[in-house]
Amino acid sequence: MSEPTYKAGKQPHANEYRLIFRNIDREGWDTSIDTYLNEGGYGELKKALGMEPGQVTNEVKASGLRGRGGAGFPTGVKWTFIPPNNTKPVYLICNADESEPGTFKDRYILHQDPHQLLEGLIIACFAVGAHLAYIYIREEFPEAAQIVEKAISEAKAKGFLGKDIQGSGFDLEVYVHRGAGAYICGEETGLIESLEGKRPYPRIKPPYFPAAMGLYMCPTIVNNVETLCHVKHIVKMGGEEYAKLGTPRNTGTRILCVSGDVRKPGYFEVEVGKITMGQLINDMCGGLKEGRKIKAVIPGGSSAKVLRGDEKYTIGKGDDAKELSLLEIPMDFDTLMACGSMAGSGGVIVIDDSRSISWVLNNINNFYAHESCGQCTPCREGSLWMKKISDRIVAGTASPEDVDTLDSVARNIDGRTICAFGEACSWPTESFVAKFRDELTADTKADLSGTLLNPESKLAAAHLKSQQEAQKTEAKPVAV
Ligand SMILES: Cc1cc2nc3c(=O)[nH]c(=O)nc-3n(C[C@H](O)[C@H](O)[C@H](O)COP(=O)(O)O)c2cc1C
Numbered sequence: 001m002s003e004p005t006y007k008a009g010k011q012p013h014a015n016e017y018r019l020i021f022r023n024i025d026r027e028g029w030d031t032s033i034d035t036y037l038n039e040g041g042y043g044e045l046k047k048a049l050g051m052e053p054g055q056v057t058n059e060v061k062a063s064g065l066r067g068r069g070g071a072g073f074p075t076g077v078k079w080t081f082i083p084p085n086n087t088k089p090v091y092l093i094c095n096a097d098e099s100e101p102g103t104f105k106d107r108y109i110l111h112q113d114p115h116q117l118l119e120g121l122i123i124a125c126f127a128v129g130a131h132l133a134y135i136y137i138r139e140e141f142p143e144a145a146q147i148v149e150k151a152i153s154e155a156k157a158k159g160f161l162g163k164d165i166q167g168s169g170f171d172l173e174v175y176v177h178r179g180a181g182a183y184i185c186g187e188e189t190g191l192i193e194s195l196e197g198k199r200p201y202p203r204i205k206p207p208y209f210p211a212a213m214g215l216y217m218c219p220t221i222v223n224n225v226e227t228l229c230h231v232k233h234i235v236k237m238g239g240e241e242y243a244k245l246g247t248p249r250n251t252g253t254r255i256l257c258v259s260g261d262v263r264k265p266g267y268f269e270v271e272v273g274k275i276t277m278g279q280l281i282n283d284m285c286g287g288l289k290e291g292r293k294i295k296a297v298i299p300g301g302s303s304a305k306v307l308r309g310d311e312k313y314t315i316g317k318g319d320d321a322k323e324l325s326l327l328e329i330p331m332d333f334d335t336l337m338a339c340g341s342m343a344g345s346g347g348v349i350v351i352d353d354s355r356s357i358s359w360v361l362n363n364i365n366n367f368y369a370h371e372s373c374g375q376c377t378p379c380r381e382g383s384l385w386m387k388k389i390s391d392r393i394v395a396g397t398a399s400p401e402d403v404d405t406l407d408s409v410a411r412n413i414d415g416r417t418i419c420a421f422g423e424a425c426s427w428p429t430e431s432f433v434a435k436f437r438d439e440l441t442a443d444t445k446a447d448l449s450g451t452l453l454n455p456e457s458k459l460a461a462a463h464l465k466s467q468q469e470a471q472k473t474e475a476k477p478v479a480v
């Protein structure tokens with residue numbers, strides 16, 4: 001394997017550790033199978049096919065790999081959830097829906113290194129005993145779907161897919177399925193419904209955990225694109241060796257996508273927990289714009305709870321407890337959770353002091369109100385109410401009590417819905433109100449207090465008129 005060189009302006013930062021993104025923006029690299037094979041491609045598949053499937057799963061367990069799609073669930077453990085006495089077919093689905101705002105890593109893999117994904121996916125199928133796999137690709141990635149389809153036919157022509165792969169006796173077919181163009185298609189049970197040709201209405205868990213009752217009610221493993229790519233490297237390095245990357249319980253590398261108010265936004269692959277928020281923002285992303293201060297960071301995609309720039313975060317317990325500033329937080333699953341947020345999908349959104357918090361929250365609420373699938377009343381109605389209340393705050397037509405109402409609506413969604421979209425849409429509001437109540441309240445008008453309770457007042461009449469105008473453009477008319 002040759003040492004990669006990268007295109008002008010695309011060189012990795014010195015703090016990066018390129019495992020999954022080794023070939024991204026690489027000089028002389030293309031998506032053909034010949035290029036991939038020249039670099040030792042499919043070597044790990046051959047190695048895995050010489051092992052027992054259970055051994056591969058054990059290596060993945062030993063690696064400590066946690067899913068990169070959002071929840072950070074241990075991948076090897078998930079694979080063992082297929083019922084031991086199962087007699088039904090097992091399916092594997094690669095989740096390439098990548099729809100969480102602030103996240104833009106999987107698309108680079110699909111566009112520039114599809115064989116890496118296929119190799120990881122085939123090994124994963126071998127480990128879990130799946131003979132049919134789907135790559136569910138976001139509707140808005142038409143080019144990615146074409147590239148992956150071409151890679152599948154190349155892999156088949158070379159005997160890495162199809163019947164009796166490389167003489168191992170293992171058969172596997174892989175199909176690309178184009179997504180249905182909604183955020184909720186990324187939620188694994190909504191995705192499965194969509195793949196079955198239905199509306200992507202998420203299923204309730206329990207009982208519909210995909211590993212037991214997934215696609216066509218058969219055991220189904222759903223893994224993210226980046227997660228599946230790691231499998232190939234785990235087979236190459238061995239689980240224990242892989243686990244030396246990153247930090248204990250937060251092993252390996254992960255791709256962080258940085259957007260918002262930094263000089264050099266982009267993607268960065270780092271060892272998990274080995275760099276801090278400050279290193280990421282100031283060293284790797286060139287810091288903030290001239291004269292700006294950090295106001296807040298959303299560390300794991302727009303559904304992650306916001307962290308304030310000037311707050312102190314206590315992690316650890318007892319004698320091990322320590323206080324960290326925002327910029328001192330290591331970027332790993334457990335620390336971000338201890339700080340009250342999550343590593344989520346790896347989408348880091350930086351907000352500087354030029355931004356109106358009301359505007360940022362309203363932007364997020366607009367997204368979630370649009371994307372609720374509508375199955376559960378708290379989410380369907382509540383996500384729209386949160387949008388409408390934050391619309392009012394931004395427009396300067398909200399009363400101070402509206403901030404409490406906003407918080408109360410969010411807290412009545414969280415934990416009361418079929419799928420985790422309920423948390424995804426309510427956590428931004430809950431955390432923005434908790435951390436920026438003063439600023440949100442400052443954007444309301446004290447003289448509008450009680451107007452909603454007094455429909456006779458002139459202010460209330462004007463207010464209601466503006467609401468009615470806004471509602472004309474809404475698909476789901478709901479009075480708040
Ligand atoms: C509302 C919602 C949207 C989601 N969108 C995505 C997505 O776009 N891509 C993804 O990989 N996982 C997404 N997930 C997580 C998946 O449900 C699932 O946990 C993940 O694909 C499992 O893969 P992993 O274990 O490799 O992380 C979403 C979850 C929720 C609740």
Ligand code: SF4
Nearest residue numbers: 373375376379417421
């Ligand atoms: S929580 Fe929201 S997105 Fe999830 S099933 Fe209920 S209505 Fe649909």
